[in-house]
Amino acid sequence: MTNHKAIGSKVVSMKEAVAAHVHDGDTVVIEGFTHLICFAAGHEIIRQGRRDLTICRLTPDLIYDQMIAAGVARKLVFSWAGNPGAGSLHAFRRAVEGKGPPLEIEEYSHFGMVARMSAGAARLPFWTMRNYMGTDLAKANPLIRTVKCPYTGEMLATVPALNPDVTVIHAQRADAQGNTQIWGLLGVQKEAAFASKRVIVVAEEIVDESVIRSDPNRTLIPGLIVDAVVHEPWGAHPSYSQGYYDRDNDFYVAWEAISRDPAKLEAYLDEFVRGVPDRKAYMAKQPGLAQRLAAKELMSAGVNYGY
Amino acid sequence: MRGSTMVTEGGQTAGRQVAGYTPSEMMTAVAARELRDGEVVFVGIGLPNLACNLARATHAPNLVLIYESGAVGAVPERVPVSIGDPALVTGSLMVCSMADVFQCFLQGGRIEVGFLGGAQIDKYGNINTTVVGSYEKPKVRLPGSGGAAEIAVHAVRTLVISRLDRRAFPEQVDFVTSPGHRYRDGKTRRDLGMPGAGPIKVITDKGILEADEATGELVLTALYPGVTTKDVQDGIGWELRARPALGSVEQPSGEELSLLREKLDPKQLYLK
Numbered sequence: 001m002t003n004h005k006a007i008g009s010k011v012v013s014m015k016e017a018v019a020a021h022v023h024d025g026d027t028v029v030i031e032g033f034t035h036l037i038c039f040a041a042g043h044e045i046i047r048q049g050r051r052d053l054t055i056c057r058l059t060p061d062l063i064y065d066q067m068i069a070a071g072v073a074r075k076l077v078f079s080w081a082g083n084p085g086a087g088s089l090h091a092f093r094r095a096v097e098g099k100g101p102p103l104e105i106e107e108y109s110h111f112g113m114v115a116r117m118s119a120g121a122a123r124l125p126f127w128t129m130r131n132y133m134g135t136d137l138a139k140a141n142p143l144i145r146t147v148k149c150p151y152t153g154e155m156l157a158t159v160p161a162l163n164p165d166v167t168v169i170h171a172q173r174a175d176a177q178g179n180t181q182i183w184g185l186l187g188v189q190k191e192a193a194f195a196s197k198r199v200i201v202v203a204e205e206i207v208d209e210s211v212i213r214s215d216p217n218r219t220l221i222p223g224l225i226v227d228a229v230v231h232e233p234w235g236a237h238p239s240y241s242q243g244y245y246d247r248d249n250d251f252y253v254a255w256e257a258i259s260r261d262p263a264k265l266e267a268y269l270d271e272f273v274r275g276v277p278d279r280k281a282y283m284a285k286q287p288g289l290a291q292r293l294a295a296k297e298l299m300s301a302g303v304n305y306g307y
Numbered sequence: 308m309r310g311s312t313m314v315t316e317g318g319q320t321a322g323r324q325v326a327g328y329t330p331s332e333m334m335t336a337v338a339a340r341e342l343r344d345g346e347v348v349f350v351g352i353g354l355p356n357l358a359c360n361l362a363r364a365t366h367a368p369n370l371v372l373i374y375e376s377g378a379v380g381a382v383p384e385r386v387p388v389s390i391g392d393p394a395l396v397t398g399s400l401m402v403c404s405m406a407d408v409f410q411c412f413l414q415g416g417r418i419e420v421g422f423l424g425g426a427q428i429d430k431y432g433n434i435n436t437t438v439v440g441s442y443e444k445p446k447v448r449l450p451g452s453g454g455a456a457e458i459a460v461h462a463v464r465t466l467v468i469s470r471l472d473r474r475a476f477p478e479q480v481d482f483v484t485s486p487g488h489r490y491r492d493g494k495t496r497r498d499l500g501m502p503g504a505g506p507i508k509v510i511t512d513k514g515i516l517e518a519d520e521a522t523g524e525l526v527l528t529a530l531y532p533g534v535t536t537k538d539v540q541d542g543i544g545w546e547l548r549a550r551p552a553l554g555s556v557e558q559p560s561g562e563e564l565s566l567l568r569e570k571l572d573p574k575q576l577y578l579k
Contacts, residue, residue: 033376033377034391034392035376035391035393059453078451079451080452080453080454081448081450082451084388084390084391085352085353085388088450092448093448096445096448097447097448107437107452108452109451109452109453109455110375110405110452110453110457111409111413111454114405114409114410129414130414130460130461130500130502131414131456131460132456132460133486133499134460134483134486134490134496134501135456135484135486136442136482136483136484137437140442154500185376185378186403186405187376187377188405188406191404191406242396246393247389247392247393252388298397
């Protein structure tokens with residue numbers, strides 16, 4: 001028996017990946033800090049009508065606001081729930097302020113969420129930090145606790161490991177085995193993937209293994225922990241992929257008015273999520289978008305891997 | 308608090324001129340002047356980002372900007388609209404994971420200045436960005452900590468930028484997201500083992516508050532041109548004490564204003 005995930009091509013459609021790896025009641029992570037947030041996976045989870053998910057992310061962002069509104073989530077685990085520079089996540093707020101369908105929450109700070117995933121990746125029960133003293137965060141979340149350091153006697157904060165059932169990672173490129181290269185902001189994707197029982201990689205481009213091998217330091221996630229690979233260009237929109245397309249800041253601003261009004265939010269989901277079969281159709285509905293957001297070219301200097 | 312006087316009605320200046328700059332421009336210029344060349348700053352979006360880039364363009368060309376998204380030594384060519392803007396990556400010195408940001412840089416003691424803001428700031432500099440009302444049944448649910456709790460714990464010193472408003476400056480915050488100088492049980496930062504000095508200065512739109520070294524209470528230490536102590540007290544929900552000799556703060560210079568208006572925020576995203 002090997003721990004190694006199946007050999008051979010893991011490339012499947014988004015529909016197949018979600019059907020096979022995201023189940024009702026699962027703990028699901030779609031990571032990416034501003035950068036590389038896989039909206040395409042969130043939309044497919046909504047289309048397939050998953051229920052009772054525990055959804056975890058540092059920043060729920062618009063995608064979890066949409067998933068909360070669509071009724072797929074029972075619980076949200078997070079550390080910053082806003083729409084940066086543009087306003088609020090109103091489906092989330094309605095739920096927490098008692099004006100919408102209820103949602104259980106479990107709240108940390110960014111460092112706490114990063115630490116939970118680091119513990120999960122290392123298969124440790126918890127992680128320690130010097131944090132949370134003099135705050136009300138541990139009162140709001142009894143899973144934030146303390147431990148006495150056996151060497152110095154100092155009291156340190158602890159958070160429990162997070163081991164999701166499935167983690168979705170969006171990336172610029174991967175090969176058919178799921179060897180995944182990411183550049184630009186790296187967020188907590190490596191820790192989230194290693195912490196997870198199953199991993200879905202969604203890539204802007206599927207490249208030959210030789211491309212990965214030509215620049216191994218850029219590989220963030222090895223294929224050996226990946227279950228499925230999905231080729232989904234523009235799968236992060238309205239988030240962005242460095243070197244492929246810019247963040248759609250206009251849409252983030254527009255979300256304030258859409259999410260504020262439950263009817264508008266529902267109409268958005270009907271048109272752009274439930275009303276399309278896949279990401280290709282989602283993009284086809286928005287002509288001009290690709291041209292508006294396409295990244296300009298700014299290549300790095302290469303390095304010599306010779307010896 | 309020895310040596311302090313209570314702020315009373317009627318300040319030093321009766322008349323108020325219409326200034327040739329906005330309160331946001333003043334706050335940004337004041338924040339920029341707080342930064343020393345070569346310092347390592349944990350930058351937030353909005354006015355802190357503008358202040359850091361203003362400092363870089365004037366007296367502190369070697370300031371190192373670190374964003375919680377992992378960009379180190381960022382040199383953004385456009386005004387970043389989010390903390391994860393791709394322009395923070397392009398041309399930066401390093402891009403690291405968030406585990407590195409929080410463990411190696413912040414908890415590792417490498418961050419000299421942190422910037423924070425908040426919906427509520429209290430008498431002891433505790434900051435609330437979590438809820439208005441109770442946690443279980445909030446009147447208003449705010450975004451939460453993000454990296455704010457650990458910045459307030461670890462940054463060597465923290466600067467707060469906030470407009471004065473009675474609701475924003477209550478005597479005690481509804482929820483402590485980021486620790487100030489004294490928790491509600493009276494424990495101090497030293498009692499609680501916090502490495503950083505915490506929010507030592509609060510830069511407002513009317514003047515500067517600083518944490519009293521002995522008590523940790525925020526006291527008025529400087530007034531902006533044309534502002535009275537009463538103007539400041541009107542925006543604060545506790546009886547504000549003041550240093551006996553208040554400092555004065557120079558208005559933004561022509562250079563600072565033209566950099567802010569023409570180069571750093573030409574579309575007035577933040578300098579409204």
